[in-house]
Each structure stands twice: as C-alpha cells, then as structure tokens.
Amino acid sequence: MDREREQGAALKPAKGVRRRQILAGVGAVFGTGLAASIAGAQSPPQSTVARSEVRSWDITTDVLVAGSGAAGVCAALEAKTQNVEVLLIESLPRLGGASAMSGGVVYAGGGTSLQRALNIEDSVEAMYEFIVTSGSRHPQLDKIQLYCESSPAHFDWLVAQGVTYKQSFTKAKGLPFGDESLYYSGNELAWPSAELARPAPRGHVPGVPGMNGGRTLMEALLARLKKLGVATRTGLAGQRLVVENDGRVVGMVVEGASGTVNIRARNGVVLACGGFIHNRDMLRRYAPELYDCSVPWGNAGDLGGGINMGIAAGAEALRMHQGFAIAPMYPPENVLSGIVVNASGQRFISEESYHGVLGHAIAFHQQGKAWLITDSASSYSFAQDNFPLVARSNTLGDLAALAGFPQGALQHTLAYYNRFASVGRDPLFQKNHQFLRPLQGPPYSAWDVSVDRAFFPAHTFGGLHTDVDGRVINSFGDAIPGLFAAGRTVAGLPTAPYIASGLSVGDCSFFGRRAGIAAAQGGTA
Amino acid sequence: MALRLFLLALLPLAAVAQIEEPGTRLLEGDAERGRLVFGQCRTCHYPDPAMGHNNGPNLHRIFGRVAGKQEGFEYYSETFKQAEFVWTPQLLNLWLANPRAMFPDSTMMSLGVVDAQQRADLIAYLKQASVKKLTQEDPP
Numbered sequence: 064m065d066r067e068r069e070q071g072a073a074l075k076p077a078k079g080v081r082r083r084q085i086l087a088g089v090g091a092v093f094g095t096g097l098a099a100s101i102a103g104a105q106s107p108p109q110s111t112v113a114r115s116e117v118r119s120w121d122i123t124t125d126v127l128v129a130g131s132g133a134a135g136v137c138a139a140l141e142a143k144t145q146n147v148e149v150l151l152i153e154s155l156p157r158l159g160g161a162s163a164m165s166g167g168v169v170y171a172g173g174g175t176s177l178q179r180a181l182n183i184e185d186s187v188e189a190m191y192e193f194i195v196t197s198g199s200r201h202p203q204l205d206k207i208q209l210y211c212e213s214s215p216a217h218f219d220w221l222v223a224q225g226v227t228y229k230q231s232f233t234k235a236k237g238l239p240f241g242d243e244s245l246y247y248s249g250n251e252l253a254w255p256s257a258e259l260a261r262p263a264p265r266g267h268v269p270g271v272p273g274m275n276g277g278r279t280l281m282e283a284l285l286a287r288l289k290k291l292g293v294a295t296r297t298g299l300a301g302q303r304l305v306v307e308n309d310g311r312v313v314g315m316v317v318e319g320a321s322g323t324v325n326i327r328a329r330n331g332v333v334l335a336c337g338g339f340i341h342n343r344d345m346l347r348r349y350a351p352e353l354y355d356c357s358v359p360w361g362n363a364g365d366l367g368g369g370i371n372m373g374i375a376a377g378a379e380a381l382r383m384h385q386g387f388a389i390a391p392m393y394p395p396e397n398v399l400s401g402i403v404v405n406a407s408g409q410r411f412i413s414e415e416s417y418h419g420v421l422g423h424a425i426a427f428h429q430q431g432k433a434w435l436i437t438d439s440a441s442s443y444s445f446a447q448d449n450f451p452l453v454a455r456s457n458t459l460g461d462l463a464a465l466a467g468f469p470q471g472a473l474q475h476t477l478a479y480y481n482r483f484a485s486v487g488r489d490p491l492f493q494k495n496h497q498f499l500r501p502l503q504g505p506p507y508s509a510w511d512v513s514v515d516r517a518f519f520p521a522h523t524f525g526g527l528h529t530d531v532d533g534r535v536i537n538s539f540g541d542a543i544p545g546l547f548a549a550g551r552t553v554a555g556l557p558t559a560p561y562i563a564s565g566l567s568v569g570d571c572s573f574f575g576r577r578a579g580i581a582a583a584q585g586g587t588a
Numbered sequence: 589m590a591l592r593l594f595l596l597a598l599l600p601l602a603a604v605a606q607i608e609e610p611g612t613r614l615l616e617g618d619a620e621r622g623r624l625v626f627g628q629c630r631t632c633h634y635p636d637p638a639m640g641h642n643n644g645p646n647l648h649r650i651f652g653r654v655a656g657k658q659e660g661f662e663y664y665s666e667t668f669k670q671a672e673f674v675w676t677p678q679l680l681n682l683w684l685a686n687p688r689a690m691f692p693d694s695t696m697m698s699l700g701v702v703d704a705q706q707r708a709d710l711i712a713y714l715k716q717a718s719v720k721k722l723t724q725e726d727p728p
Binding site: 155156157159163164273274275277278320341357358359360361362363364446448451515516518519520 | 699717
C-alpha cells in the first residue's frame with residue numbers, strides 16, 4: 064500500500080502531463096486494489112471514537128462542517144456570522160457537492176421578490192398546502208411551515224450572498240434551457256395538485272442559459288465563503304465521530320492522503336455529507352426500489368458517510384427508502400398527449416405529472432415497469448437515448464402484440480381513453496386539456512419507460528432525524544449534544560414522491576443555514 | 589511495461605490485443621447496455637453537441653481529441669489543462685477504472701466505473717453517441 068501511495072504521489076504533475084506520467088498512472092491503477100482505493104482508507108473498527116482514545120487533536124476549530132454542497136456551505140456561511148471559527152472539509156478535490164451538479168433550483172414562494180417583480184400571485188398558505196397535500200403521508204409539518212413562512216426572506220438571503228436571478232418567467236415545463244429564472248418546477252398544475260392548492264411558479268433558478276444553474280448557484284455561495292474567510296480543506300473524508308463520556312459529540316476522525324486527522328470542534332459538528340445513492344450496498348439494503356433505477360444521480364461523495372456516522376452516534380434515521388426516481392419524458396411536451404401504461408396495459412397516472420411524480424409511480428407502485436404509447440403526433444420526432452422504442456405498428460392490435468401486453472388490454476385502455484378524450488374529459492386522472500386528445504394517428508409506438516431500461520435517475524432522500532435547527536435527534540427523541548446535520552444527510556423537506564424541483568436544494572440551503580447557526584451557538588440557542 | 593502501455597495508447601484496438609498486459613484488455617462492449625452505464629455521466633457530460641458544456645466538457649467527437657482543450661470549457665483541473673495526450677478508448681478505459689489514482693487533482697466528481705465490462709459497454713456507447721447528432725430524425 065505504501066509503495067502504491069508513493070506512486071500516486073509521484074503522479075501529481077508539476078507541469079504538463081506527458082505520456083510518461085500517464086503510464087505511471089496506469090501502473091498505479093493496476094497496482095492498486097481498486098475496491099480498497101475507492102472505499103478510501105481503513106476506518107477504525109468502533110462505530111464512534113471515545114474522546115479518551117484520542118491522544119491529540121491535529122486541528123481545533125469551533126464549528127466543523129463536513130461536506131461542501133449547498134447545505135454545508137450555507138451552514139458554514141451562517142456559522143461564520145456568529146463570530147466563531149469555522150472549518151469546512153470536503154472529501155473530493157473540488158467543492159460544490161451534488162448541489163453544483165444539480166439544476167440549481169430553489170423552491171421558494173409565498174411572494175418572493177422575484178415572484179412580486181413578475182406580478183405572480185402566491186401565498187405562504189398556498190405553498191404550504193401544495194407541499195403537504197401533494198407530498199408523502201405524515202411529513203414533518205414544522206419544517207414545512209417554517210420553510211414556507213421564511214421563503215421570501217430566504218430567497219433574499221441567497222440574492223444577498225451573490226446568487227443572481229433574471230427577472231424572467233417561462234410557462235414551459237422542465238428546467239429552463241434558456242436564461243429564465245422562474246418556472247413551474249413541480250406538479251402544481253397537474254391533477255390532483257391543481258385542485259388541492261392554488262398553483263404558482265416557485266422554481267427559482269439562476270438565470271443562465273443551459274443546465275448550469277447548480278454550478279452557478281454554488282459558485283456564488285463558494286465565492287461568498289471565501290470572502291468571509293471560512294477555512295476549507297479538500298481531500299478529507301469523515302470516518303467516525305468523536306464522542307465525550309457524557310455523549311456530546313466533540314470532533315471527527317477524518318482520513319486524508321497523508322493519513323488520519325483528528326479534528327476537534329468546540330461548539331459543534333455539522334454533517335452535510337450528502338445522501339447515499341453511490342453506496343450500492345447501502346442502497347440495496349435501505350432503498351431497494353431506488354437500487355433498481357438505472358442511473359444513480361449524485362456526486363461521487365454521496366456514499367452515506369454522514370448518515371452512518373450519525374446513526375453510529377445514536378441518531379434516528381427516517382424515510383430511508385425514499386428518494387426521487389425520475390422518468391424525464393418531457394421535453395418535448397408533445398409526447399404528453401400519449402398515454403403511459405403499466406404491464407397490464409392500464410393507465411395509472413396523468414401523463415403530464417411532474418417527472419418525479421411519474422417516476423415514483425412507476426418505480427414504487429408499478430413494479431418498475433411502464434411504457435409510453437404514442438401516435439404519430441405524440442411520438443418523439445428526434446433520436447433520443449432515454450426511452451428505447453420497443454414496438455411500432457400501424458395498428459394498435461399489432462402494437463400491443465409486439466410489445467407483449469395481455470390480450471386486448473391496451474386496446475381496451477385506448478378505447479376508453481379516446482372515447483372521453485374526444486369530448487375533452489379524462490375521468491380517471493383529469494389530464495389537462497392542453498395534452499388531452501384521442502390517440503388515433505398511425506404509426507403507433509411503444510417506448511420503454513421502465514426503471515431498468517429507460518434513463519431513470521435516482522437520488523436518496525432518507526437520512527438523519529433533525530429538528531428545525533438541524534439538531535440531530537436520537538432514537539429516544541432527544542437531541543444529541545454537539546451534533547447537527549443538514550442536506551441529504553437528513554430526512555428533510557423532500558420526500559417521496561418528489562413533487563417539485565428545488566425542494567431539495569431549497570431544503571439544503573435553508574436548513575443548512577439554521578444548522579450552522581445552531582452549531583455555532585453550541586446547540587444552546 | 590512502460591513502453592508497451594505507451595504503444596497501447598497509440599495503436600488501434602486490434603493491434604492492442606496482441607501486446608496488452610493482463611487486466612488491461614478492453615473487453616467487447618455492448619452499446620445498448622452502455623447507454624445506461626453512461627447515464628450517470630450525464631449529470632455533467634453530454635455527447636450531443638447541441639447541449640454544450642455542463643459541469644464537465646461536452647463529449648462530442650471526444651475520441652481523437654487532445655484532452656483538456658475544449659473551447660468554452662473553463663473548469664479543467666491543472667492536470668487536464670496541461671495534458672498533451674489524445675483520448676482513445678483504451679485511455680478512457682484506464683481513466684475510468686480509477687480516475688483519482690490516475691490524476692488525483694482531477695475535478696471530475698465521479699469514482700469511475702469499477703466493473704471492466706461496464707466500462708467496455710460505456711465506451712461502446714460513447715463511440716456511437718459521440719459522433720451522432722440527436723437532431724437527426726428518429727429511424728422507424
């Protein structure tokens with residue numbers, strides 16, 4: 064192992080990378096046990112490290128934040144404003160976490176400055192109703208309430224940190240590819256959400272062309288972090304929490320290129336290490352439906368480290384099987400005039416549903432199997448790699464036989480659908496008129512929208528139980544002293560089904576801030 | 589070893605099969621399976637030129653390009669900015685086996701693809717997708 068380390072170190076090029084250095088790299092790749100090097104260094108065998116076992120501290124700070132996505136960075140920013148010493152560590156060479164790889168959408172409403180500038184009517188109540196009635200059963204209501212009430216102020220805080228938004232709104236479904244900053248980012252307009260809460264566009268995304276909103280958001284927040292002088296260290300991965308005799312968390316044992324580092328945190332530790340979508344074993348055990356989705360969607364650091372450190376310190380973990388499972392059928396919107404059916408050839412949802420709601424229905428309620436049936440006008444008109452074409456025919460009967468639906472089932476579904484669609488009705492799922500018309504123009508096509516055949520990204524939502532201030536709660540309902548968490552390391556606002564883009568990064572940034580403040584105050588606030 | 593691998597980077601695939609080290613052989617890939625293996629890369633990389641750069645550079649016509657030199661992409665690590673090698677399927681295979689062992693300061697937020705068959709599948713897919721324009725009509 065030592066020799067391999069040396070090889071690895073020798074690799075680091077001072078100047079140009081030439082072939083010889085690549086070859087040295089090749090040697091390192093094949094000289095090293097791959098699994099061992101990917102899993103990182105050996106962890107101590109205990110689930111937590113007792114304070115008495117730590118002979119000396121290598122680094123001492125007031126607040127230690129582990130993780131550099133939106134949650135960690137916002138925690139560090141706010142902790143710093145409390146006039147304490149803050150150290151933020153990141154396991155990867157680059158800061159930004161999964162937030163920097165995301166769309167960068169923050170779900171905000173109740174009359175944000177951007178909504179008001181665009182004359183869009185919204186209320187805290189409508190936003191709250193939408194999240195509570197469209198999301199999962201028995202959510203953590205106090206978090207939702209506080210998030211909605213604080214939403215306009217939180218948006219202004221993001222702007223004050225240097226995140227820029229454009230005064231521009233689009234009605235188009237899906238993350239804007241243009242530079243618009245406000246859109247309907249979720250299921251607001253689809254049934255039954257539209258009947259349960261007054262819809263408003265609440266997806267706030269930095270106004271940059273392309274899908275680079277997450278990077279833009281994190282660049283602004285990281286620039287602010289630098290400006291405030293928060294210390295950051297990359298290449299340090301958390302391994303175990305250090306716990307005092309009285310149960311208080313007082314530090315973390317982390318692993319870096321040069322070995323183990325003991326970091327003391329006088330006031331508190333904030334776990335903001337992301338979810339666990341890239342920890343395949345953990346995913347299979349906790350979230351089997353997400354495990355079956357074809358594309359793990361996240362940052363390489365989403366290995367569950369923060370969740371496991373927290374559980375080891377006594378934390379309760381919630382909703383570990385939940386996450387987003389996404390069937391990104393749109394854009395283009397013309398395909399939403401098609402119908403989505405299960406293995407029995409039956410519809411089970413309004414096709415216009417937010418792709419997280421549609422994906423959830425497929426992954427969790429249809430055994431992962433679904434097909435999009437289109438006629439000529441609702442077909443994908445360009446080559447796409449997301450949904451394989453499994454059958455095409457000029458008659459529905461032949462299509463059904465080719466695709467393998469039970470005899471007569473698809474024909475029955477379409478006869479019923481067309482009969483009502485022709486008079487502008489969808490008795491089953493109240494599909495919007497915009498997308499509702501009979502399917503009757505050959506050729507007909509069947510596209511595979513199953514979790515294991517389609518491009519079906521998944522990310523985890525389960526994590527540690529925290530209160531509204533990011534205090535980590537143990538299995539007896541008490542806060543663990545000195546331990547705080549935020550982002551996808553905790554079970555937060557995003558639950559399954561995922562009802563709108565921006566709930567996750569919104570939750571990360573908002574509750575990250577609160578965890579940072581609470582940690583700086585040592586949990587005594 | 590060094591010389592052989594040097595050649596490996598330059599020779600066409602058929603020739604490589606004659607000289608390679610055990611464990612470095614590029615397996616035969618399946619582009620359809622690779623379509624889904626590549627899925628996680630699409631968090632940051634698009635093979636379609638119309639989609640432009642994201643957190644990672646666009647991968648249109650990536651094979652044969654000098655690494656780290658794409659116009660309009662400003663997020664390369666120093667390693668890649670200074671790189672002088674050309675992307676080949678063989679090098680991509682080595683790189684994806686364990687990116688951080690090969691170039692520790694890379695900013696690519698991926699642990700690579702551990703499974704050799706999956707890497708081969710991904711490469712088979714990318715060979716097709718990186719030269720295709722998705723604006724083409726879908727063949728019936």
